[in-house]
Amino acid sequence: MPRPSLFRPTDRHPALWVRPEERYPTFWVETLGSLPPTHGERWSAARGRTVRHFDPYRSKLAAALARGWEGDLPSAGEPWLYLGAASGTTASFLADLVGSKGRVYAVEKSLRPFGRLIAVAERWPNLVPILADARRPREYVDWVPNVSGIYVDISQPDQVEIFRENANYFLADRGRALIALKASSIERGIAPAEHARRAVDALAAEFLGGSPVPLAPFHRAHYFLDLRRSPPSGGGRRPVRRPTRGSGSPE
Template sequence: MSKLNIRNHPKIDNVFISGSFENPKLYTKNLVPGKQVYGEKLIKRNGKEYREWNPYQSKLAAILINQPKTNFLKQGKNCLYLGAASGTTVSHFSDILENGVIYAVEFAERSMRQLIQNTAERKNVIPILGDARHPIEYAKNIFTEIDLIYQDIAQPNQAEIAVKNCKYYLQDKGILILAIKSQSIDSVSKSKKVYKEEQKTLEKGGLDILESINIHQYAENHLVLIGRKKPI
């Protein structure tokens, strides 16, 4: 069998690809060599260990496969992650942002226990048991400026929750990545209408929408909005 040609992603720091750029497989370099987080494949090449990154298991991978125009992933950036679950995507953020900090908020205690176990050796992840609807409650856990908010929580008022967190934590010109599941908001309305309403809420809340990315192929009924906080 031919060896995978794992190489730098041409546009994104600390993300790696094999195959063609148009139809790539994605990887991140494992910050904790030898350790899997969710059963992902570990691959050794030239003294480095890579973790395979499946777009069906992580919406962030699905976003990158769709080649966003906004380059929001950079080493050293600090990220507030809302809806961390057991840490699948958080762990890839941790590999990519390296010296940046990921504040990983999750309100389900069971998921939080798994998140703590899964990220115990990752020094740049701070798990926070908290409810994203009440951002002030976790303020004492956040001690750096936030460059990026990533939200994936499947709640009915997703955009409103994102706006609250952006107002409270995101620095001016910081980036919001919001995964919207249309059926969490309204199972009857047409998806397009739901996405439009959510976009309006973000705009009214002080964000410029830079792009929208349809990831239905990997996550049913999901659209991702990428916004930038307007300076006040």
Template structure:
């Protein structure tokens, strides 16, 4: 363990510490987990509290923050649905950010990473692994209450549609957030990367007030970070222009 340093919390996500110097930015999350490290990250203490380095080369949300993402982030006490958790590299940090009173519902469909995720969850008490296909959110909806945020990193051609289907069923109304690590290379060759990003922004922009997208090069080539907060008027969020819900999109169905 390295010598203690004093970390200053990020204003919107106080379990995140951002240390900027002239030539680099370091991110750390105050952890709720127990050692050993998950993926070789560094552990330390600040003011008696345990922190883990949050490596931009290993996590798209970390890369987004280093590259200037100003949009919403998971915060203490919140519930987040995580699509494409793999073996938990980033999901463990999201669980750190929501802290001991929050919860991360981590969906992964492949057995091999899922078994490592289950082992990880033994050391992260607020992380619930769910073996499931994010294309079928109704299959795990009984395990997931309405959540404050959805984080998706699934690298599929229909990743935007998958996120929207999960949001329709499981995202809280007012203040709901969506974060998407968009892999344009998975989206077909009929369009350039910027065109794929524009299409994704158009689709997500019907639901969200979007932040400017962040390109994740050089940390994650061909990836972009998109997201925002649910627009007023959607999902029962207060607003003057509440549209008629689309078919099958009743609050009763979403809020079991």
């Protein structure tokens, strides 16, 4: 087990800790969850707090940090929507970052990882598992409020469209999006960097963002996008499409 004195708090986020290592620093997150460790990750003590290793090979958000991404992490108290939660590895870290007053609404469509996601949610009370297809946000409109941010990691060819549709339903004005884009899911024969650039261009009318961050060598052919919804043109609030169940198509 690493020596606790080696952990340092960061000024990125109150729950994010860093530990200098021989090759590169590792990131650790103070956890809301209880022992034993989940997902086979390392847990440790840092100055009286319990922290979990935020492994860049297991989480694309951790990989973005390891690759030098300098954007804002989800903040304490924020509600976030998570598309493609799988068994909850990264979703549980998001739950740690938003803390006990925040919420992570975690959408997963496959039954097998969803079972494990439920087990994780029993230990992270601010993690709300939702068994649904992210292509059909109307089916979970009654469970998800307007959110401060949307995290997307669904590895689908139409992931940008899926994100846009969910943003129309749930994302607050000036809300944020963190998107792990799997370039090879979109179209073979085009370089991953070009895919990422096209995704940013496709969303540019509504979202402002910096340069996509490559996630290799941790996740091959993946890029990380950090976007913020731009203010609606002409000022005022963007109309949010939140039909109630059975009220027909939002289109």
